[in-house]
Amino acid sequence: xxxxxxxxPQVREGLExxxxxxxxxxxxxxxxxxxxxxxxxxxxxDVAMSSIAQDEIGHARAFYSLLxxxxxxxxxxxxxxxxxxxxxxxxxxxxxxxxxxxxxxRRYLYETAxxxxxxxxADSTFVPLAGLVAKIRRExxxxxxxxxxxxxxxxxxxxxxxxxxxxxxxxLAPDAATVFTPxxxxxxxxAAGILERPSAALADxxxxxxxxxxxxxxxxxxxxxADPSTGRTAHGDGFRWLWGEFTAVRNLDPVATW
Amino acid sequence: xxxxxxLDPILPxxxxxxxxxxxxxxxxxxxxxxxxAHVHAGxxxxxxxxxxxxxRESVLRFVExxxxxxxxxxxxxxxxxxxxxxLRRKLALTAKVQDEVGHAQLLYRVAEDLGKPxxxxxADLLAGxxxxxxxxxxxxxxxxxxGVIAWLVDAAAIVAQQALRDxxxxxxxxxxxKICWEESVHIMHGRDVxxxxxxxxxxxxxxxxxxxxxWWGPLMQMxxxxxxxxxxxxxxxxxxxxxxxxxxxxxxxxxxxxxxxLGLVIPDPDLRYDExxxxxxxxxxxxxxxxxxxxxxxxxxxxxxxxxxxNLEETAWVxxxxxxxxxTAAA
Amino acid sequence: MPTRxxxxxxxxxxxxxxxxxxxxxxxxxxxxxxxxxxxxxxRELYGRRQESTRLWIVRRADIGVLDDPDWLQPPLDRSFxxxxxxxxxxxxxxxxxxxxQAKRVAGAGRSKGPEGG
Numbered sequence: 021x022x023x024x025x026x027x028x029p030q031v032r033e034g035l036e037x038x039x040x041x042x043x044x045x046x047x048x049x050x051x052x053x054x055x056x057x058x059x060x061x062x063x064x065x066d067v068a069m070s071s072i073a074q075d076e077i078g079h080a081r082a083f084y085s086l087l088x089x090x091x092x093x094x095x096x097x098x099x100x101x102x103x104x105x106x107x108x109x110x111x112x113x114x115x116x117x118x119x120x121x122x123x124x125x126r127r128y129l130y131e132t133a134x135x136x137x138x139x140x141x142a143d144s145t146f147v148p149l150a151g152l153v154a155k156i157r158r159e160x161x162x163x164x165x166x167x168x169x170x171x172x173x174x175x176x177x178x179x180x181x182x183x184x185x186x187x188x189x190x191x192l193a194p195d196a197a198t199v200f201t202p203x204x205x206x207x208x209x210x211a212a213g214i215l216e217r218p219s220a221a222l223a224d225x226x227x228x229x230x231x232x233x234x235x236x237x238x239x240x241x242x243x244x245x246a247d248p249s250t251g252r253t254a255h256g257d258g259f260r261w262l263w264g265e266f267t268a269v270r271n272l273d274p275v276a277t278w
Numbered sequence: 279x280x281x282x283x284x285l286d287p288i289l290p291x292x293x294x295x296x297x298x299x300x301x302x303x304x305x306x307x308x309x310x311x312x313x314x315a316h317v318h319a320g321x322x323x324x325x326x327x328x329x330x331x332x333x334r335e336s337v338l339r340f341v342e343x344x345x346x347x348x349x350x351x352x353x354x355x356x357x358x359x360x361x362x363x364x365l366r367r368k369l370a371l372t373a374k375v376q377d378e379v380g381h382a383q384l385l386y387r388v389a390e391d392l393g394k395p396x397x398x399x400x401a402d403l404l405a406g407x408x409x410x411x412x413x414x415x416x417x418x419x420x421x422x423x424x425g426v427i428a429w430l431v432d433a434a435a436i437v438a439q440q441a442l443r444d445x446x447x448x449x450x451x452x453x454x455x456k457i458c459w460e461e462s463v464h465i466m467h468g469r470d471v472x473x474x475x476x477x478x479x480x481x482x483x484x485x486x487x488x489x490x491x492x493w494w495g496p497l498m499q500m501x502x503x504x505x506x507x508x509x510x511x512x513x514x515x516x517x518x519x520x521x522x523x524x525x526x527x528x529x530x531x532x533x534x535x536x537x538x539x540l541g542l543v544i545p546d547p548d549l550r551y552d553e554x555x556x557x558x559x560x561x562x563x564x565x566x567x568x569x570x571x572x573x574x575x576x577x578x579x580x581x582x583x584x585x586x587x588x589n590l591e592e593t594a595w596v597x598x599x600x601x602x603x604x605x606t607a608a609a
Numbered sequence: 610m611p612t613r614x615x616x617x618x619x620x621x622x623x624x625x626x627x628x629x630x631x632x633x634x635x636x637x638x639x640x641x642x643x644x645x646x647x648x649x650x651x652r653e654l655y656g657r658r659q660e661s662t663r664l665w666i667v668r669r670a671d672i673g674v675l676d677d678p679d680w681l682q683p684p685l686d687r688s689f690x691x692x693x694x695x696x697x698x699x700x701x702x703x704x705x706x707x708x709x710q711a712k713r714v715a716g717a718g719r720s721k722g723p724e725g726g
Contacts, residue, residue, distance in 0.1 A: 181599030
């Protein structure tokens with residue numbers, strides 16, 4: 021069922037793009053994080069990381085559902101029934117899980133960026149989104165605390181933890197800001213009060229926010245995204261492999277009930 | 279649902295001096311007899327109590343194999359976490375595998391409090407000195423396996439686990455109660471997957487039937503060969519309450535009808551309920567296969583142990599980093 | 610001078626409260642290298658299903674244990690401290706017989722008081 025919500029068609033198109041981007045971000049990072057289930061460095065940590073991954077998939081599900089109300093499609097169909105190039109997740113989450121340092125570095129960069137993005141949607145004039153964001157932000161406090169704790173632990177673990185962490189941050193640096201890749205139709209969303217501020221401003225705020233902790237731990241702060249125009253459209257081999265995995269069973273019969 | 283785990287704190291390491299077996303002034307034999315009497319009267323043993331060596335070793339071996347099985351049992355299922363065909367199934371399967379890891383944690387904790395460090399248990403598992411249950415040595419081929427494992431393998435495990443909720447070893451009994459409460463969701467998830475498939479296309483139905491054809495043998499072997507109750511030392515010490523055959527009968531009593539009502543065929547033409555003897559009759563399980571498999575010669579035994587070994591090596595640096603100490607050989 | 614503890618995994622006991630107003634009950638333990646991770650792990654092992662409203666996480670080494678039977682189960686009579694130490698049935702029967710009154714029964718205007726008292 022499509023809900024009208026009284027939206028202007030252009031605004032609506034921009035909103036659908038925003039929801040898809042956020043849903044895909046959570047979906048893809050949730051998948052990578054869920055790979056640690058059963059193989060994390062410590063049994064207790066295994067359970068913790070798995071909860072975080074499940075939360076992310078849960079957030080993706082909520083965003084796909086909201087998008088589905090706008091475009092009349094089933095959330096599972098939106099998530100699973102498209103080719104890899106139709107995904108709109110940012111390059112930051114496109115990278116595979118790699119090792120624990122990489123996962124933690126990427127989680128921290130993503131969580132802090134997502135926090136800024138969510139804050140800019142907290143008072144969205146699109147009420148269903150504001151409501152969903154309020155719930156998600158409450159769950160995210162746990163994720164942020166966990167990611168920050170591990171960032172510190174690794175940064176202070178000399179030499180090996182720190183070396184791996186710094187190496188991971190260097191690999192991720194060109195892609196960290198892709199969370200803030202400007203969306204098509206963004207000016208319409210800002211004008212309609214759906215998104216509080218443009219992505220470029222949010223990126224600056226995010227980078228400033230990283231400073232205190234990164235200065236304290238003497239970690240390099242990522243700069244602007246390399247190749248921003250493809251920030252949400254260039255997908256690597258790792259993601260294509262993942263796509264093969266998460267569509268494997270469904271593609272046996274996409275119209276069947278699983 | 280109320281968590282049945284609601285006992286007062288029992289904290290190691292001090293001994294509970296008012297129990298005779300804990301009285302250091304008595305001879306070993308007197309303490310042994312007092313211990314026996316306590317256990318046979320339904321008394322509980324805690325981590326800090328005096329125990330005969332045989333009891334301590336038996337409990338540790340039992341708990342350790344259980345913990346190992348949870349840890350290894352994660353591997354066949356986690357392959358499908360990425361492949362789950364809907365968002366809800368993905369969440370459910372991830373949560374289920376997470377629970378298995380959580381159960382491994384709970385059980386390794388019980389064993390650790392008996393004095394064996396986690397790293398030593400991992401080392402013994404990887405070296406083949408300790409075992410894990412047969413069902414986790416087999417491959418998974420399809421989403422049908424995911425349903426059959428979550429429903430029937432878990433059901434067979436739960437039948438065993440419920441019989442352990444009153445184990446004489448207190449920490450283990452309490453852990454089993456928590457585990458049984460958590461497992462109840464898994465069987466429901468598994469059954470839901472299976473029922474959805476049998477109600478679907480012909481190909482989906484075949485996925486389940488084919489999986490059932492492969493898993494029935496290992497399922498029937500899972501509780502072990504028939505052994506006389508009076509020779510079972512784990513029953514003698516009340517570590518467990520039921521024999522393997524009793525558990526198998528219980529499993530069949532509940533699940534044969536539930537499988538057949540879905541239109542699935544159980545691949546044992548001899549399987550029937552003998553009204554006169556009030557017992558299920560079945561084709562003799564392949565005990566040779568069981569022996570081969572649990573000694574780590576099953577189809578996936580070595581591959582999974584290798585995977586675990588590699589994973590522990592890859593993540594050793596993390597443990598070193600947060601513990602500030604050199605990693606031991608297996609961690 | 611206290612020596613700085615080298616980080617190592619150690620047990621933290623977890624107590625949980627199922628719903629508001631319930632007592633804290635022992636749930637189990639987690640291994641963690643520090644109190645912060647112990648908190649996360651306690652939440653995961655004893656609270657990820659929304660089954661608790663509060664958790665207490667305590668380093669096992671910090672818990673004081675008293676189980677000396679001389680302190681907790683001392684041998685001399687203390688029945689004056691317990692309700693079971695006041696059995697009055699015979700005395701009450703005697704008193705009622707003397708006053709000619711049968712045992713009072715709860716009815717209009719009467720309520721059943723505390724058991725025994």
